[in-house]
Amino acid sequence: MIxxxxxxxxxxxxxxxxxxxxxxxxxxMIMSLFPxxxxxxxxxxxxxxxxxxxxxxxxxQMESMxxxxxxxxxxxxxxxxxxIVGFYVASSxxxxxxxxxxKRIMDFQLTQPISRTKLVISETILGLFNSFFxxxxxxxxxxxxxxxxxxxxxxxxxxxxxxxxxxxxxAFYGIALFLSSLLRTKxxxxxxxxxxxxxxxxxxxxxxxxxxxxxxxxxxIFYLYDPEKLxxxxxxxxxxxxxxxxxxxxxxVGSIVVFNKKDI
Numbered sequence: 001m002i003x004x005x006x007x008x009x010x011x012x013x014x015x016x017x018x019x020x021x022x023x024x025x026x027x028x029m030i031m032s033l034f035p036x037x038x039x040x041x042x043x044x045x046x047x048x049x050x051x052x053x054x055x056x057x058x059x060x061q062m063e064s065m066x067x068x069x070x071x072x073x074x075x076x077x078x079x080x081x082x083x084i085v086g087f088y089v090a091s092s093x094x095x096x097x098x099x100x101x102x103k104r105i106m107d108f109q110l111t112q113p114i115s116r117t118k119l120v121i122s123e124t125i126l127g128l129f130n131s132f133f134x135x136x137x138x139x140x141x142x143x144x145x146x147x148x149x150x151x152x153x154x155x156x157x158x159x160x161x162x163x164x165x166x167x168x169x170x171a172f173y174g175i176a177l178f179l180s181s182l183l184r185t186k187x188x189x190x191x192x193x194x195x196x197x198x199x200x201x202x203x204x205x206x207x208x209x210x211x212x213x214x215x216x217x218x219x220x221i222f223y224l225y226d227p228e229k230l231x232x233x234x235x236x237x238x239x240x241x242x243x244x245x246x247x248x249x250x251x252x253v254g255s256i257v258v259f260n261k262k263d264i
Contacts, residue, residue, distance in 0.1 A: 074228075094176055094190045124173070135162050175247070224237075
């Protein structure tokens with residue numbers, strides 16, 4: 001298993017660096033803009049936006065936009081960060097089974113002295129590490145940039161964000177992995193996962209706008225992920241963390257069961 005993990009990491013490390021550099025550049029832009037934007041009275045600026053627009057992107061209170069936690073959440077962490085790293089996660093999980101079948105390298109992999117279960121677990125370990133790596137480096141970048149631009153942000157809040165954001169990405173990895181065991185092309189797996197991600201996000205956003213849907217917000221996976229609250233309070237809801245990990249575990253187990261019965 002270790003050999004497979006090392007080999008796959010050698011194949012993926014360049015793309016991992018490219019993703020991080022993109023996230024770093026965007027983090028840098030947001031953090032460098034905030035001190036200037038804060039002087040412009042962000043509360044008044046955002047008050048010109050339709051209330052539904054702010055609620056759609058997760059801002060319940062107008063005054064929160066004048067704080068770095070609210071600004072970061074609206075402009076970066078609530079959707080953009082999850083969408084970018086989510087695409088990486090979906091592509092990575094899609095390559096595990098569907099991508100290998102598509103490239104016709106699965107037959108070769110299965111000739112090696114390793115079971116199908118261990119093959120999936122090996123690539124999953126790497127996928128989980130890579131998503132955790134990107135999340136941690138993004139949080140560290142934000143913390144470092146906050147010192148450069150003299151912006152006050154809680155280290156405890158960033159740790160809470162890192163934990164829940166990582167678990168959210170792992171949950172989507174589990175979903176993508178299960179789809180990878182069912183479908184036969186990497187691009188369809190990635191597109192389907194992003195479609196599910198955006199579906200959950202839009203539904204969660206609509207529950208904040210449409211009064212009749214307000215009681216159904218708990219049915220969205222994004223109910224478990226509130227970057228502004230995590231950054232502000234630094235508190236981790238253990239139940240939310242367990243649910244996200246449970247979704248990942250269900251996806252992993254499901255993919256192994258299907259893959260072991262799958263005729264390559």
